Amino acid sequence: MLEYAIKGDKKYYGWIAVLLGLIGVGFAFYLWQLKFGLGITGLSRDVSWGFYIAQLTYMVGVAAGGVMVVLPYYLHDYKAFGRITILGEFLAIASLIVCMLSVLVDLGQPMRVLNVILHPSPRSMLFYDMLVLNGYLLLNLIVGWNVLQAERNGTHYPMWVKPLIYLSIPFAISIHTVTAFLYCGLPGRGFWLTAILAPRFLASAFAAGPALLILLSLIIRKVSNFDPGREQIQTLAKISTYALIANLFFFGCELFVAFYSGIPEHIDHIKYLFVGIHGHGVLVPWMWSSMALMILALVLLIPPITRHNEGVLAVACIMLFIGAWIDKGLGLISAGFVPNPLHEVNEYMPTFPEVMITIGVYAVGALVLTILYKITIGVKQEVRA
Amino acid sequence: MNDKGKIIAGIIIFFVIATFPFWFNMFLEKGPAPELVLTPQAKAAEKCVRETEFMTANHMQLLNEWRNSVVRNAERIYVNAEGKEFNMSLSNTCLDCHSNKAEFCDRCHQYASIEPYCWDCHIDNPKETK
Amino acid sequence: MEDSRRQFLKIAGVAALGMGTARAIDVVAASEGHGAQPHVRKGDDALTAKQWGMVIDTAKLDHERIERMIKACHSTHNVPNISAEKVGEKVAKRHEIKWIWETHFHNAFPGLGSNYMSEEVEERPFLVLCNHCEEPPCTQACPTQATFKRADGIVMMDYHRCIGCRFCMAACPYGSRSFNLRDPRPFIEKTNPEFPTRTKGVVEKCNFCAERLAVGQMPACVEASDGAVVFGDLGDPHSEIREVLREYYTIRRKISLGTNPAVYYII
Numbered sequence: 001m002l003e004y005a006i007k008g009d010k011k012y013y014g015w016i017a018v019l020l021g022l023i024g025v026g027f028a029f030y031l032w033q034l035k036f037g038l039g040i041t042g043l044s045r046d047v048s049w050g051f052y053i054a055q056l057t058y059m060v061g062v063a064a065g066g067v068m069v070v071l072p073y074y075l076h077d078y079k080a081f082g083r084i085t086i087l088g089e090f091l092a093i094a095s096l097i098v099c100m101l102s103v104l105v106d107l108g109q110p111m112r113v114l115n116v117i118l119h120p121s122p123r124s125m126l127f128y129d130m131l132v133l134n135g136y137l138l139l140n141l142i143v144g145w146n147v148l149q150a151e152r153n154g155t156h157y158p159m160w161v162k163p164l165i166y167l168s169i170p171f172a173i174s175i176h177t178v179t180a181f182l183y184c185g186l187p188g189r190g191f192w193l194t195a196i197l198a199p200r201f202l203a204s205a206f207a208a209g210p211a212l213l214i215l216l217s218l219i220i221r222k223v224s225n226f227d228p229g230r231e232q233i234q235t236l237a238k239i240s241t242y243a244l245i246a247n248l249f250f251f252g253c254e255l256f257v258a259f260y261s262g263i264p265e266h267i268d269h270i271k272y273l274f275v276g277i278h279g280h281g282v283l284v285p286w287m288w289s290s291m292a293l294m295i296l297a298l299v300l301l302i303p304p305i306t307r308h309n310e311g312v313l314a315v316a317c318i319m320l321f322i323g324a325w326i327d328k329g330l331g332l333i334s335a336g337f338v339p340n341p342l343h344e345v346n347e348y349m350p351t352f353p354e355v356m357i358t359i360g361v362y363a364v365g366a367l368v369l370t371i372l373y374k375i376t377i378g379v380k381q382e383v384r385a
Numbered sequence: 386m387n388d389k390g391k392i393i394a395g396i397i398i399f400f401v402i403a404t405f406p407f408w409f410n411m412f413l414e415k416g417p418a419p420e421l422v423l424t425p426q427a428k429a430a431e432k433c434v435r436e437t438e439f440m441t442a443n444h445m446q447l448l449n450e451w452r453n454s455v456v457r458n459a460e461r462i463y464v465n466a467e468g469k470e471f472n473m474s475l476s477n478t479c480l481d482c483h484s485n486k487a488e489f490c491d492r493c494h495q496y497a498s499i500e501p502y503c504w505d506c507h508i509d510n511p512k513e514t515k
Numbered sequence: 516m517e518d519s520r521r522q523f524l525k526i527a528g529v530a531a532l533g534m535g536t537a538r539a540i541d542v543v544a545a546s547e548g549h550g551a552q553p554h555v556r557k558g559d560d561a562l563t564a565k566q567w568g569m570v571i572d573t574a575k576l577d578h579e580r581i582e583r584m585i586k587a588c589h590s591t592h593n594v595p596n597i598s599a600e601k602v603g604e605k606v607a608k609r610h611e612i613k614w615i616w617e618t619h620f621h622n623a624f625p626g627l628g629s630n631y632m633s634e635e636v637e638e639r640p641f642l643v644l645c646n647h648c649e650e651p652p653c654t655q656a657c658p659t660q661a662t663f664k665r666a667d668g669i670v671m672m673d674y675h676r677c678i679g680c681r682f683c684m685a686a687c688p689y690g691s692r693s694f695n696l697r698d699p700r701p702f703i704e705k706t707n708p709e710f711p712t713r714t715k716g717v718v719e720k721c722n723f724c725a726e727r728l729a730v731g732q733m734p735a736c737v738e739a740s741d742g743a744v745v746f747g748d749l750g751d752p753h754s755e756i757r758e759v760l761r762e763y764y765t766i767r768r769k770i771s772l773g774t775n776p777a778v779y780y781i782i
Contacts (some may be wrong), residue, residue: 036697037695037716039696044611045610045613056617095586102642103680109716110661111680126682181704336685341687342618411658457665460555460557476708505700513700513703514702
């Protein structure tokens, strides 16, 4: 089926060229980082995780969001999703690649990354993260490829694929739970040490993942003959809406617990994000924008009249995606580290090389997604012909 | 499917390129094997921690075992088969006797095109501030 | 045609796997083969313990003594001084590496003080370092066991295994760990040739002078403290440190977290 990916028009190849260019630039900056060290980023002794790990955290959610198409179709026979489960699975593959590359570019000694496998550490959450991320990637590759291939051949996929599909559902929940467990099991980080972190991660994942899927579906409809379907998009929108409500509600719970109890350890990090402390507040405008974006997205998503309008829906999805990204990416990471365990404030902002490397990583994900979606569209167009 | 000729030609070219490291050296003048210089201290000791053939082939594995023993088990004394004792340290034991890195370690490493990163940490610091 | 090509690829893949496994087994078998006669042991004057610990008498610490202690530690271990003069103030703060340093009561013990504390204690300098906890969250977090709790209680770093993921830094509730964001060598003022420097991309921290304990010496900071710090085996009820702990009331940092730190402070 790979041949579909090399038969495209000028716009397709133009887009591929742009992505390759971005990848090249990102790679060049990464070579600089390999030579100099992670000092070219904005990381510091206090904020030891930053932009790269933020992308891991956010895109793991987007990858898990793919399960929101798989689950209704395979577990609850929601037939409408049958035509787009493949889109969710391929989005998961591309997102996972972004996740794993983000971790790789973040490592101080990337050539030693196999040590995680050579010296298994069953008490470390990063060990399990490595297992479930790779496991889920493998599952999606196998399931997605076989299901698409069967569709192309006009047959049913082989029976051994079915248990793998069912397995991918708890796996999807697990990738994001394990990633949340990276944070919420650390005794010294009061901002992350909350039982609601994993539920909040899942809520924001199930909001952001389907939102991106909606945007991608609208794009696919524009650039090809394949229409993911109005009903499908509307169902995804409903899922996203409820998940976003849950996400904001959970955040509200966090606010209540922190500010009503008055415990400084809990309050300080939220204060840093929204009003700043000791005169430091570089993230304050970002956090308020994030809240505004998410609430505005909700205002557009809840009333059916705006949700049914696909143009407005697209705008709402963009706002949701960006708002959730700021909250979960920048906000979550920085606030965990600021103030530091000694109550000192040292802020973090990504540097230009750091952003360029990240763009390169996203470009790799976009390239994988483009190729996989091109193949999917090719198959769907051929089948319908 | 008239591409049989091109495919076979492509496979042959690929094979030639892929096995380049193996056949290239066969037909070219190799330089002489590197000549290693022993410091007077090394000459006087006559035998290294282990037999020379062992050290030449396995010094890296030995160093790894030494590191695990020192760092993980807090055991720092190595007793070889003859009962001679050594402090397990690259910087303080090995390089104490073989202090002429350029005429000893580097000679074989350059010949075999190996760039070990030991020297990032385990020798004198030429970039030192003062 | 389709099927036999697929068959061929499947068989080739399995064959490659099989051949690779044989080689791998050979390599492993060979490395075990060179005789059992050489062995390793501890040095004769090596100090051992069940759990090394430290009591710092903070009333005895003045700035001059503290500076001596920090200098002793950092110069013994080739800890780089990434100074503001060389890289600018902002970068110097970000790239800072420190194993032991001076701070104030409210920073060392957040949440413990009050608004009505003795001024003297509020202004007194405190020394903080890795606590070599009995239940370290950092060793639990490490995905390669590059940082681990040794049998003598020291939380050690294996700089060769560290992949630089910095999970241990996130896990440490005390901010004791530093990461080499760049090559430290240009910033080392006087290299101690007996101790290796580190490379960029690995995490480092106080090691309770494991290399000194192995040859019967007290840690560098303890020696430089001139009596302000008592160091010994918390697991030996007859040790000096246990005597001191029985005699004085001591506090430790963030004990409510359950890490059981091995560094005690007499206020």
